[in-house]
Amino acid sequence: MNWILLILGGLFEIGFTSSLGKAKETTGSTMYLWYTSFAICLVASMTLLIKATKTLPLGTAYAVWTGIGAVGTVLIGIIFFKEDISFWRIFFIITLIGSILGLKLVSH
Template sequence: MNWILLIIGGLFEVGFTFCLGKAKDADGTTAYAWYAAFGVCLVMSMYMLMKATQTLPLGTAYAVWTGIGAVGTVLVGIIVFKEPATFLRLLFIVTLIGSIIGLKAVSSH
């Protein structure tokens, strides 16, 4: 169950970075709405990480959480914000995904 919380927390991390990107391009009330969504996603992400680390090893949980956030944020950047999808960027994303899977595989929980 805690691995599920950790994955959801990582997805909320992607959510708060997405909200920052949208707020940057907005103004007025719309920007404040995106900043509010950023706050909600940030709190949820941290809460899920906190709950997951109650039973999972802290180093593994943090690495997986940030890895999910990093991979998700790069993919959102490429898909939504039209950032470049170069060969090297994609290669390193695949490497990061392999590392996240490896950490889960060697975890004792």
């Protein structure tokens, strides 16, 4: 169950980083809506991380949480923010995904 909470926390991390990116692109009330989304996702992400670390090793949980956030944020950047895509970016994303899965497999 705590792995599910950790994955959800990682997804909310993608939400808060993406919201921050959108807030930088907008002005007025739209900007404040994105900052509100940022705050909600940040609180949700941290809360889920805290709950997950009650039974999962802290180092593993943090690495998986940041890895999910990093991979997701890079993919969101490529898909929605039109960031550059290159062989090396994809290579290291795949390497990071492999590391996340490896940590899950070796954790008790």
